[in-house]
Amino acid sequence: MxxxxxxxxxxxxxxxxxxxxxxxxxxxxxxxxxxxxxxxxxxxxxxxxxxxxxxxxxxxDFTAQSLRSGATKTIGFIVRDISNPFFGVIAQKCEQELRKAGYSMLVMNSDGDTETEAANIKLLRRRKIDGLIASLVAEDAPKLKAALSELKAPVVLIDREVKGLNASAIIGNHHQGVHDAVADLLRLGHRRIAFVSGSTRVFITRDRLQGFEDAFKEAGVEIPSDLISLGTFDAEFGESETLRLFDLKNPPTALLAGGIGTTSGAMRAWQQLGITPGKDIGFVAIDEWPLFDVFGQQFSSVYRDPAVIGRSSAEIILQSLKGEKPQNVFVETTYMPRESSAGGLA
Amino acid sequence: MxxxxxxxxxxxxxxxxxxxxxxxxxxxxxxxxxxxxxxxxxxxxxxxxxxxxxxxxxxxDFTAQSLRSGATKTIGFIVRDISNPFFGVIAQKCEQELRKAGYSMLVMNSDGDTETEAANIKLLRRRKIDGLIASLVAEDAPKLKAALSELKAPVVLIDREVKGLNASAIIGNHHQGVHDAVADLLRLGHRRIAFVSGSTRVFITRDRLQGFEDAFKEAGVEIPSDLISLGTFDAEFGESETLRLFDLKNPPTALLAGGIGTTSGAMRAWQQLGITPGKDIGFVAIDEWPLFDVFGQQFSSVYRDPAVIGRSSAEIILQSLKGEKPQNVFVETTYMPRESSAGGLA
DNA sequence: GTGGTTTCTGGAAACCTTTCCAATTTAATC
DNA sequence: GATTAAATTGGAAAGGTTTCCAGAAACCAC
Missing domain, CATH: 1.10.260.40 (lambda repressor-like DNA-binding domains)
Structure with missing residues (x-):
């Protein structure tokens, strides 16, 4: 036979x-x-x-095509926490753009942990992703830098700056927004202004800190170093630090909260303390959250548009895939003054 | 040589x-x-x-392994809109579980469109995903059913019921939560209760509608059919329908909003109309949104835990991958009565 | 030391494409 | 119609792994 x-x-x-x-x-x-x-x-x-x-x-067969051609038509997307609505919007817009171009998005949470993040990047390399879009937990962790540089694909960093890495970046002018916010708080009469945010291991925080300090220097007011608490972006940190700060002998009269997580934690802390932000104390939130237009109207914010960040990330990575050089894209960050800035100034 | x-x-x-x-x-x-x-x-x-x-x-090399072994260690994840924080939490928890088991998650938005959704599923099939977790736009669209049944991988549907498809499902007891909510509204004296939600093309809406109608029947009150508006889950629909309903000659005295998108739209509509939910009218939100514990404390809700849904989805798909039969997992949905229920009852 | 298992290892096929190169066909020119 | 160039096509290698099968080695009992 x-x-x-x-x-x-x-x-x-x-x-x-x-x-x-x-x-x-x-x-x-x-x-x-x-x-x-x-x-x-x-x-x-x-x-x-x-x-x-x-x-x-x-x-x-997609897999066979990938193996032979070397292109997986897949972009990695790493953020601390995809359930954070800010990242959610970025992810949504990004995926929509990538999809139009025939690419798919592999989403991973770093859970705020550099080890996890490094492991994720290594896995994505093994998966032969064509590109990576990431909002890193830290810029200087050796394992992370190693993982990133071993990744041969183009990288777009969101509000991060990794030295010695030939990557693109989406960069907000955070110092500007924060500067304007703090300048306004100072103008209104606040002096004990607290700033709770993520760690200085990432550019975004350093840039914000810069704006914070510049505003004080310009006003000739001493920077309240004891009120600056830079740890992580999650709600837990925001809550515990807010509790701590507002329990000081000489507590802040205003708070600048470094993101939706931080704000969320601060709000919870104030509930426990019986403090009403915008009334008992001045408050400026960095980034707006869902239903902000309804429930947050009275809150001043430092605004930036996550949709723009998402779309730009996709565009840049697609351009890199076409062979263009890494580039930086700048995103506006604007102080939106509202009544809460003047809280606590009886 | x-x-x-x-x-x-x-x-x-x-x-x-x-x-x-x-x-x-x-x-x-x-x-x-x-x-x-x-x-x-x-x-x-x-x-x-x-x-x-x-x-x-x-x-x-992951690609080569996939080609040869036939397993891509990749799970597709399709939702209407990943920026919806409810889906965000599901996605986060799901990815964390899958990652532990060595799987990665390919996220796609269906943008509320069955054509897009069907195309996404087809693409995922071509990509040889090992499994699919999806919250479909509709259950009956022929293209969608075709795409799903051609997909050989196990499927977990979130609050959906597709006939003739051998899939697992995460099923909330929505009728219960909604029933209890509506029963409470009726008990409080509301009669003109509006219900705005997504389409009856999906199980979740039909189940809610069931609870809605049952509560009326039990109370011996006529169902206000003119106040039931079932279209899409997005904020735009919620807004326009809320505007329309509260502009009726005989407007509702209470609203039950079918999700975060709907709630968001309703809130915007009320802002325009100068209506304060929970005060001028009764209000129950289905699903809670970020910072709900801060800004929504006064609002009654029909609560279910997205974290459970996310984790269960991952667990079920992993079990299916081990060869277990499709199964249904039931998730609690609970009415959480708060002051807003009694709004509008002077 | 033989026969029979059992355990381990090597070789090669298979998974499904893309892409290179050579060969063939077609068109163009004189 | 011959010659050359251009367009098109076929064949086969390559991409990197897993898995089947057969053969080799080790072990055991008698």
Whole structure:
């Protein structure tokens, strides 16, 4: 008995390129050329192949394409916590853009941990992602830097600056927004202004701190170093630090909260302390949260648009994939003064 | 000149399994066996291979593994809108669980559109995902059903019921929560209770509607059909419908809003109309949003825990991957009465 | 020391493409 | 119609792994 050729109907497997080639009576390479839009294809060949492919319902295997071509059409997306609505909007807009261009997005949470983050990046490298968009937990962790530099794909960092890495970045002018906010608080009469935010291991915090300090210097007011608490961006830290700060002998009269997590924690702390932000104390939130327009109208904010960040991230990574050099894109950050700034100034 | 064998140092490519085999002086298959934890391996072999792999820093190519083994260690995750914080929490918890088990999550937004959703599913099939977790836009769209049934991987549906599909599901007892809410509103004296939510093309809405109607029937009160508006889950629909309903000659005295998007839209509408929910009218929100504990304390809600949904989704899909049969998991949904229920009852 | 298991290892096929190169066909020119 | 160039096509290698199968080695009992 001669070994019979196995056809797709006998495999329960889907149709593959061989089946199409056989059906169309042409070579495998021709199928590939037609379907990948290669220019050197005659009209007759194109018609034959397309007909055969359609009849059989052929769809190329993505994994095999990836292995052979080296491109996975996949972009890694790493953030601290995708449930944070700010990151959620970034992720949404980013995915929409990437999808239009035929790319998919592999989402990972770093859980605020550099070890996890480094492990994630290593995994993504092994998965041969074409590009990475990340909002890192820290910029200087050696493991992280190692993982990033071993990743051969283009990288877009969101509000981060990693030295010695040839990456693109989306950079907000955080110092500006924070500066304007603090300047306004000072103008209103606040002196004991607290600042709770994530760690200075990331650019965004350093840039904000810069704006914070500049505003004080310009006003000729001493910087209240004891009121600056820079740890992590999560709600737990925001809560405990707010509790601590407002329990000081000489407590703050205003707080600048460094993100949605921090704000969330601060709000919870104030509930426990019986403090009403914007009334008993001055308050400026960095970043706005869902339903802010409803529940936060009275709150001053340092605003930036996550949709822009998401779309830009996608655009830059797509450009890098086309061979363009790494670039930095700047995003506006604006102080939106509202009544809460003047809280606590009886 | 004899063709020299190309080694990894001459390629700029990373080390592959051949290099390790050569270094260890064993066959390729042995490398694979050792590294994939195959039992039939001698201690001596294991030691040799592990040493060689470590020396060369070898890491297996994920794409090649996927092609050969047929498993991509990738789970698709499709929701209407990942920026919705409810889905955000689900996604976060789900990814964390999947990651522990060595799986990654490919996130796609369906943008509330069945065509997009069907296209997404088709793409994921071509990408050979091992499983799919999805909160579908509709259950009956033919293209969608076709795309789902052609997908050979296990599926977990979140609050959806697709007939003729052998899928698992996470099912909330929405009728219960909504029933209790509406019963309470009726008890308080509300009669003109409006219900704005997504379409009845999905189970979750039908289940809610059931609870809504049951409560009326039990109370012997006629169901206010003109106040039931079931369209989409997004804020735009919530806003326009709220505007329309509260502009009726005989407007509602209370609203039950079917999710964070709807609530968001309703809130915006009320702002325009000068209506304060919980005061001028009764209000129950389905699902709670970020900072709800701060800004929403006065609002009654129909609560369910997205973290549980996320974790369960991951668990079920992982069990399916181990060969277990599709199963349904039920999630509690609880009415949390607060002051807003009694709004508008002067 | 033989026969028979059992355990381990090597070789090669298979997974499904893309892409290179050579060969063939077609078109163009004189 | 011959020659050359251009367009198109087929064949086969390559991408990096897993897995099947057969063969080798080790072990055991008699």
């Amino acid at each position: 001669t070994p019979k050729k196995i056809t797709s109907s006998e495999r329960q497997q889907p149709v593959n390129i061989h089946d199409v080639a056989e059906r169309a009576g042409v070579a495998i390479s021709s199928i590939s050329r037609v379907l990948s839009g290669h220019p050197d294809v005659s009209d007759r060949m194109r018609a034959k192949v397309e007909a055969a492919a359609a009849e059989l319902g052929y769809e190329p | 004899t063709p020299k064998k190309i080694t990894s140092s001459e390629r700029q490519q990373p080390v592959n399994i051949h290099d390790v085999a050569e270094r260890a002086g064993v066959a390729i298959s042995s490398i694979s066996r050792v590294l994939s934890g195959h039992p039939d391996v001698s201690d001596r072999m294991r030691a040799k291979v592990e040493a060689a792999a470590a020396e060369l820093g070898y890491e297996p």
